Amino acid sequence: MKIRYSKNIARDLIIVILLSIILAIFSIAVDINNKIYDILSFYNKIPLAHFLINLIFLLLSGLLFVTYRRWRKTFCHEQELKNIIDSIEPNVLLVTNSDGEIIICNETISRLFGYKIDEIIGKNTDILYKFEFDDTLFQNQILENIENSGFHIGFAIATQKDGTKFQVEVITGNLSGGDGSVILIRDITERKIAQDALKFRLEFEKLIAMISTIFINTKFDKIDSEITEALSEITKFLDMDRGYISIYSQKLERMVSAFDWSKTNRNSESDNLMIYKEIPAIYKKIKNIEVVQIQNIDELSQYSDSGKFDIKSCGIKSLINVPMIYAGQLIGLIGFDSYNKEKSWSDEDIALLRMVGEIFVNTIKRKHTEIELMKKTHEFKRSNKELEQFAYIASHDLQEPLRNIKSFVEILSRRYKGKFDSDADDFMGYIVDSVKRMRLLIDDLLQYSRVGSHAEDFEPTDIGRIVENVIDNLRPMIKETGAKITFDSLPTIMADSIQMEQLFQNLIGNAIKFHSEKPPAIAISTDRKNNDWLFMVKDNGIGIPSDAKNKIFVIFQRLHSRDKYVGTGIGLAICKKIVEHHNGKIWVESNSSNGSTFLFTIPIKSERNNNI
Missing domain, CATH: 3.30.450.20 (PAS domain)
Known part of the structure; x- marks a missing residue:
């Protein structure tokens, strides 16, 4: 440890030395002077001179003492500074x-x-x-x-x-x-580097979160453009010249470019593919799901065995390729190139790039899934439409031959009854009953097919008036069974009025049909649940077994024999299709002792569901 003294300290030292010399000379002079005075007896005769000489001596002594104290104080202060500096x-x-x-x-x-x-x-x-x-x-x-x-x-x-x-x-x-x-x-160079790295990671994480949010809310037809936009934002943030996403083709056993963005509108896809082709070791790393990080393109020469491939001709200075993985399988890679400068990546940077890759993979997978879903939905709608059309045409075309069969069997029954044996009369009765059931089945099948294909536009529909119309239609059944039907004040909703009447007629008709020994008691009520109207049709009938609560809504499914309860097994399937056509849900709550309650919802702002 070296300390350089200031000019003031050096000056004070010189003054102390000079004063010491002067004081020494003065003391000698005084001593000689005293001897002279003793000889001449002049000193004793002039007291003032004696006083002045002593005063001068005292002043010089005091000045020397003050200067010494000041020098010592400064010296001690510098010693303290020295100790501080050393620490x-x-x-x-x-x-x-x-x-x-x-x-x-x-x-x-x-x-x-x-x-x-x-x-x-x-x-x-x-x-x-x-x-x-x-x-x-x-x-x-x-x-x-x-x-x-x-x-x-x-x-x-x-x-x-x-x-x-x-x-x-x-x-x-x-x-x-x-x-x-x-x-x-x-x-603070190292601290600044650490701070800059932390700031970089925080801003990168913020960008990743923003991109992830955008992808979540992106519609299917905008996914490609949003991926390209996100790729450009990340490339610019990383201060790279080009960003790209390549998808691995199992069939071709190579990478296929999917998305590419460059600051200079330069596409280096062929350069990257040439690198993979000429240097198998690099391609092997990608296939082994390893990160390829090349800080300087000259480093690639260590991988090149043939020596025929001029690495620098690709025009890339540095690059990084991060594998994109889904379910443990290589899907592709996300890469970034720099044309003019070297670039190194920390483990934290690579971890963030892997996160970016995962977001892109999930988005690309979502796109493919939605494409497949759209294809299947389109195929389903086409098939469903064809099936509805077939069912409608078939049912409609079957009406006329059934009417003819019914008419001729009735004629035979009237004209030749008793002319054959008793078995023939029974057979003709069976034919008539079968034709009636067949016609009823065709009618229900027609109604089922019309729910999606022949629906009317939604309009304000007074459910209270709909229920009153249904009660009038079912008046004979109500009178026969002694049924009692009550209902609260019911709302007006946006719906297909014809289908609403069919829905309530099926539900109320079933409640009357499947009654217990007691006279049927049916209560219709409604409640508002968030954005839906909840309708409830409660009866005191025979109830529904718990294991059959879903089965009853499937077409042609019956819980009872035709001998006990007539019907086709289509009624509740029609109810389900009507409710779903209105974007609602239907279900049943039941036990054998308290009857059943059918519940269904209709959105307050209902729109047609064209997929039904």
């Missing part, structure tokens, strides 16, 4: 005088700035660092901070002896008495 390695500590000149510094100056101590003493701090805003206003701000808090902390650009720039933190404080400043300089 703050590896930072640079400077002490400046009131003129801003460096009077003390430690050995770190040589390591950090490249200067020797002798080269820096007496120089201004400008030779070492400058603040970004080095103007009068900024200097006044520094002085104000020091006055208020005793010190100022700022960041500056430091310059080494060879001209190299780096960032430092500068802490400035005043010496007591305002005779100068104490300055601590700390190299």
Whole structure:
């Protein structure tokens, strides 16, 4: 540790030495003078001269003592500074005088700035660092901070002896008495790198989250454009020249370009494919789901065996390729190229790129899934439409031959009844009954097919009036069974009025048909649940077994024999199709002791479901 003393300290030392010499000479002179006075007896005769000589001696002694104390105080202060300086390695500590000149510094100056101590003493701090805003206003701000808090902390650009720039933190404080400043300089290069890396990761994570949110809300037909846009945003954020996504083709056993974006509208797909073709080791890493990171394209020469492929001809300086994986399988890769500069990637960077790859993979998979879903939906709708059309045509065309069969069998029954044996009469009865059931089945099948293909536009429909019409239609059944039907004030909804009447007629008709020993009691009510109307049709009938609650809504499914309860097994299937056509749901709650309650919802703002 070396310390250079200031000019003031050196001057004080010279004064002390000169005063000591003068005092010594004066003491000798006084001694000689006393002898002369003794000889001449003049000294005793003039008391004033004796007093003046003693006074001068005392003044010189006092001046010498004060100068010595001041020098000792300064020396001790510098010893304290020396101890402080020794304890703050590896930072640079400077002490400046009131003129801003460096009077003390430690050995770190040589390591950090490249200067020797002798080269820096007496120089201004400008030779070492400058603040970004080095103007009068900024200097006044520094002085104000020091006055208020005793010190100022700022960041500056430091310059080494060879001209190299780096960032430092500068802490400035005043010496007591305002005779100068104490300055601590700390190299923050590593800290700045860490801070920049953290800031980069946080901003990258924010960008990834934003892109993920966009993809979640992106419609199917916009996915491709959004992927390209996201790829461009990430490429620009990473300060790369090109970003691309390639999909691995199992059939072709190679990568196929899917998305590509370049700052210069330059497509280097052929360059990348040439790299994979000429250098199998690189392609093998990708197939083994390993990251390919090339900081400098010249490094590729170590992989090239043939020596025929000119690496630099591809025009890429550095690149990174990150495999994209789905369910443990290689789907493709996401890559970034730089044309003019080297680029290295930390483990944290690669982890974020893997996350980006996962987002792209999920989005691409979602796109493919939706394409398949659209194809199957289209196929289903086509098949369903064809089936409905077939059912409608078949049912309609069967009406006429059934009517003819029924008419001729009735004629035979009337004209030849009793002319054959009893078995023939029974057979004709069976034929008539079968034709009636067949006609009923065809009628229900026609109704089922018409729900989706012959539906009317939705309009305001008064459900209370619909229920009243249904009760009028079922008046004979109600009178025969003694059924009692009650209903609350029912709402007006947007619906197909014809289908609503068919829905309530099937539900109320079933409630009457499947009654218990007691007279049927049916209660119709409604409630508002969020954005839906909830309708409830409750009866006191025979109930429905728990294992049959879903079965009853399937077409042609019956729980009872035709001998006990007539019907085709299509009624509740029609109810389900009507409710779903209105974007609602239907289900049943039942037990054998308390009857059944059929519940269904209709959205308050109902729209047609064209998929039904």
